[in-house]
Amino acid sequence: MGYYHVHFVWMASLSDDDPENPANFSSARKWHIVCVGSFFTFNSALGSSLPSGAHTAIAEAFHLTSDVSLVLLNSLYLVGFTIGPLIFGPMSEFYGRQPVLISTYIGYMLCTLACALSPSYVTLVIFRLLCGMNAAAPNAIIAGLYSDIYHNPQHRGIAMASFMFITTLGPQVGPIISGFVSVVSWRWTFWVGLSITAVGLPAVLLLPETFLPAILQRREKRLGRTDLPMETSSTPQNMTSVAREVAMTFSRPFVMTIQEPILLFSSLYLALIYAVLYLFFQAYPVIFQGLYGMSAGVSSLAFIPIMIGAGMAFLIFLWYSSFHAKAQVANMPWAQVEEYRRLPLAAAGAPLIVIALFWLGWTSSVSINPIIPMIAGVWFGIGYLLIFMAMLNYLTDAYKQYSASAQAAASTIRSIAAACLPLASGPMYRSLGIHWASTLLGFIALLMAIIPFIFVRYGEVIRRNSPFCQRIMQVAVVR
Numbered sequence: 216m217g218y219y220h221v222h223f224v225w226m227a228s229l230s231d232d233d234p235e236n237p238a239n240f241s242s243a244r245k246w247h248i249v250c251v252g253s254f255f256t257f258n259s260a261l262g263s264s265l266p267s268g269a270h271t272a273i274a275e276a277f278h279l280t281s282d283v284s285l286v287l288l289n290s291l292y293l294v295g296f297t298i299g300p301l302i303f304g305p306m307s308e309f310y311g312r313q314p315v316l317i318s319t320y321i322g323y324m325l326c327t328l329a330c331a332l333s334p335s336y337v338t339l340v341i342f343r344l345l346c347g348m349n350a351a352a353p354n355a356i357i358a359g360l361y362s363d364i365y366h367n368p369q370h371r372g373i374a375m376a377s378f379m380f381i382t383t384l385g386p387q388v389g390p391i392i393s394g395f396v397s398v399v400s401w402r403w404t405f406w407v408g409l410s411i412t413a414v415g416l417p418a419v420l421l422l423p424e425t426f427l428p429a430i431l432q433r434r435e436k437r438l439g440r441t442d443l444p445m446e447t448s449s450t451p452q453n454m455t456s457v458a459r460e461v462a463m464t465f466s467r468p469f470v471m472t473i474q475e476p477i478l479l480f481s482s483l484y485l486a487l488i489y490a491v492l493y494l495f496f497q498a499y500p501v502i503f504q505g506l507y508g509m510s511a512g513v514s515s516l517a518f519i520p521i522m523i524g525a526g527m528a529f530l531i532f533l534w535y536s537s538f539h540a541k542a543q544v545a546n547m548p549w550a551q552v553e554e555y556r557r558l559p560l561a562a563a564g565a566p567l568i569v570i571a572l573f574w575l576g577w578t579s580s581v582s583i584n585p586i587i588p589m590i591a592g593v594w595f596g597i598g599y600l601l602i603f604m605a606m607l608n609y610l611t612d613a614y615k616q617y618s619a620s621a622q623a624a625a626s627t628i629r630s631i632a633a634a635c636l637p638l639a640s641g642p643m644y645r646s647l648g649i650h651w652a653s654t655l656l657g658f659i660a661l662l663m664a665i666i667p668f669i670f671v672r673y674g675e676v677i678r679r680n681s682p683f684c685q686r687i688m689q690v691a692v693v694r
Contacts, residue, residue: 226324227290235434236423237364244423244577245374251422252357253378253413255320258408259350260385261392262327265408266343267496268394268515272401277336282641286497290638291340293493296354297632304355304623305465311429312360313422319352320419324412328410331405354626358611359619364424368556368612369540373533376604380529383600386492390499392422394515430688465619468624473476474566474682475608477613477670483605483624484666486632488568488599491656493520493633500610503577507585514693517589524596525662528564531597532604535560554674557605559666564601565664569657571595609674617683 233239240248266273266288274285299319307315333339357378377446381497393404424430471478493519503514543551549555571594578588607622614621644652670677678684 235610237423237427237430237487238366239362240423247418248360248364248422248425249374249416250380251418252353252360252452253381254377255316255419256353256357256382257385258412259323261351261355261389261411261583262291262346262385262388262408263296263493263494264389265393265404266389266401268390268392268511269397269401270500271480271511272397273336273339277339278399279336283638284642286637287340288343289354289493289496290634291344292347292350293348293630293634297627297634298490299348299351300355300623300626301468301632303352303463304359304619304626305467307352307356307359307426308467308619309342311424311426312356312363313424313426313429315352316356316360316422317419318414319349320412324351324409326405327405327412329411331402331409351360351626351630354621354630355623356633358607358622360425362611362615362618363427369536370466371611372536372604372608374555375608376529376532376536379604379607380525383525383596383603384522386496387522390496390518391512392513393496394510395513397511424473455552466628467620471614471617471620471683472624475614476625477674477679477681478610478621480666481610481670482628484627484663485606486629486658487663488602489629490632491568491572492521492595492599493609494637494640494656497637498644498649498652499642501644502579502588505521506579506581506649507583517585517592520589520592521599524593524598525600525610526592526596528597528600528604531563531601532560533597540684552675553678554609554671556607558671558674559604559605560601561667562608562671564605565660565667567594567598567636568602569664571598572653572657572660576650578648579653602667608671609636613678613681616679 251400270285270288273279273288279285295403302313303319309461323346326342327351329342330339330346333342357376361378365374382469392407393401396403396407424433472482473479476549498510499517500514503509507514528644539550571591574594575588575591578591607625610621610625611618642670643655646657
């Protein structure tokens with residue numbers, strides 16, 4: 216216990232060739248860590264939308280008549296997403312990444328099993344909430360996990376981009392699985408989800424620790440602290456210091472949200488984009504089942520264009536990363552500015568979200584082939600992933616050792632939005648209609664699209680006046 220306050224002393228005490236330093240892990244070991252993080256988050260994202268295609272079967276099994284009862288299956292999962300990061304993000308900075316990720320992965324599997332065996336609707340929604348809490352851990356931890364092993368921003372950015380591309384597929388796959396297997400039984404929706412999760416369990420159990428203070432704490436115990444200077448001792452002097460450190464660690468996401476404009480406005484913009492994605496799980500059935508008369512399984516194929524768009528965004532990210540790296544080597548002035556490392560991609564993606572929403576709203580008509588409104592998903596997929604890759608990487612680059620807390624705050628804010636907005640989707644689409652409901656969202660997205668442009672222009676000034684960024688710079692000077 217008591218890792219946080221000695222983190223930087225420990226970092227300074229490790230040599231560049233120390234084999235226990237996560238930055239010195241082999242490429243194979245690092246990619247094992249990247250793959251575990253991606254697979255965990257893929258499953259957590261898959262679980263978030265897993266029941267979406269099984270609403271009819273679940274309603275029949277539990278005699279549900281309210282649309283809100285069915286939306287709650289996703290929304291309560293996302294409520295768990297709001298709670299989990301606030302616990303597991305700071306906890307990973309206190310106990311280490313490994314025990315938190317392994318325990319929550321197993322917890323997620325057990326809760327998914329409980330969903331498959333649920334005897335009642337109440338039991339099902341309770342375990343959906345618990346699923347969401349456990350599944351939220353990687354949302355807060357993975358950025359810090361990759362920051363531990365990749366100190367080079369370009370390598371870290373590519374790892375984060377790979378992770379986000381793979382995990383973007385999860386919410387799109389969920390309705391496709393449930394749309395087809397729920398014909399057999401709604402329980403098979405969760406059995407399939409559990410089976411996919413079980414495949415990755417051995418790799419998760421082999422995950423090494425990457426958080427330096429946790430590694431050094433274990434070295435202290437193994438060697439009896441004989442190889443470390445006294446000032447690096449992590450043993451708290453008294454219970455008061457422990458309580459103070461715990462309070463500081465677990466309150467950090469809230470403090471950062473209040474004090475850090477970059478974190479606050481990045482989180483709000485990401486929350487809108489994320490909430491729109493989860494609103495699609497309610498809006499697409501209205502459009503493609505209600506308007507076009509498709510079955511649940513066939514209508515779920517409308518999510519494939521979003522996956523195609525995400526693949527295109529990933530390729531764009533790789534091209535831009537290479538372009539930026541070459542510009543840095545050539546000492547181009549613009550490439551030395553931190554904001555130009557990531558944010559131009561978010562600025563490019565922002566208008567595409569607006570285009571996608573207007574496209575979906577005004578091409579959804581019985582007189583227009585359903586493939587045309589489905590194409591809106593391509594624009595949304597490109598914009599969604601470009602914005603997430605850019606802004607989540609930007610948060611990691613800006614807040615470095617505080618990145619887990621920053622990501623916890625961002626994850627909580629966007630999960631609140633994603634839990635609440637779909638609850639309003641039914642009334643909104645009934646009162647405004649398909650055209651104007653999507654148009655309203657498009658105008659809100661247009662208003663908030665200015666955020667990445669402001670950060671490109673003024674981000675450096677904002678960071679210079681940031682309390683947390685100032686602490687990071689002071690530590691860098693000391694080192």
